[in-house]
Amino acid sequence: MVSEGKQQLNDTTLSQIKNIIETTDLVLSLHLPFSDLNLGSLNHPIWNESIRQMTKCLERASDFIELAVVHPGHLSPLGMQLPDMAWQQNLEGLRAICDFADDFGIKIGVENMPNMQQIFGRQPGEILGMIESLDRENAGLTLDMGHANTNGLVIDFLADLGKVIHVHLHDNKGRSDEHLELGKGTIKWKDVMPKFKGYNGRFVTEARTVEEGTASLKFLKSIIS
Secondary structure (H helix, E strand, O other), X not given: OEOOHHHOOOHXXXXXXXXXXXXXXXXXXXXXXXOOOOOOOOOHHHHHHHXXXXXXXXXHHOOOOXXXXXXXXXXXXXXXXXXXXXXXXXXXXXXXXXXXXXXXXXXXXXXXXXXXXXXXXXXXXXXXXXXXXXXXXXXXXXXXXXXXXXXXXXXXXXXXXXXXXXXXEOEOOOOOOOOEOOOOOOXXXXXXXXXXXXXXXEXXXXXXXXXXXXXXXXXXXXXXX
């Protein structure tokens, strides 16, 4: 679940989530909010508010999740002038998120990003180095295969899965983050999925609709059966 828009965690959605947990065998993970937030912001009120909103979501969801996904920060116009400072600010923000989550026994999966200018975490070396620099035992990589494809780096990301604790599956044609159902883009899933042999985490199909999510699951079963 993504704490954005209609899915934002509040009393109503929390009640609905509780009902889902009690009536199904679904296992939930949380995607922390990201719209208009920036862990790499050099505007300290914005940076503090970003952390406040994310930690509030973690607290609200702490009774029913074991893992939360977070986006790295990005370069603002000021950050583009001071990229090293923005990078350090991003690390400090992620550490704050990890430390807060650790008090609830929650792991944090830092997600690799799509091909968007000025955002941290698009390249394997960059995102893995970021996680290594955090020096937090509850931090790992949320590997988003669709994002990797927009950067032409699917094979590169699959070369080192040691820090992967969560995986997002969706497709695209390599140009933008379309979130197509599996098999509708250019990712070679028959080659990709065997690379996850030995991976013990969960896969999440990030679909635009329930119908597309169901179709993606059907496609996935057809290539791994």
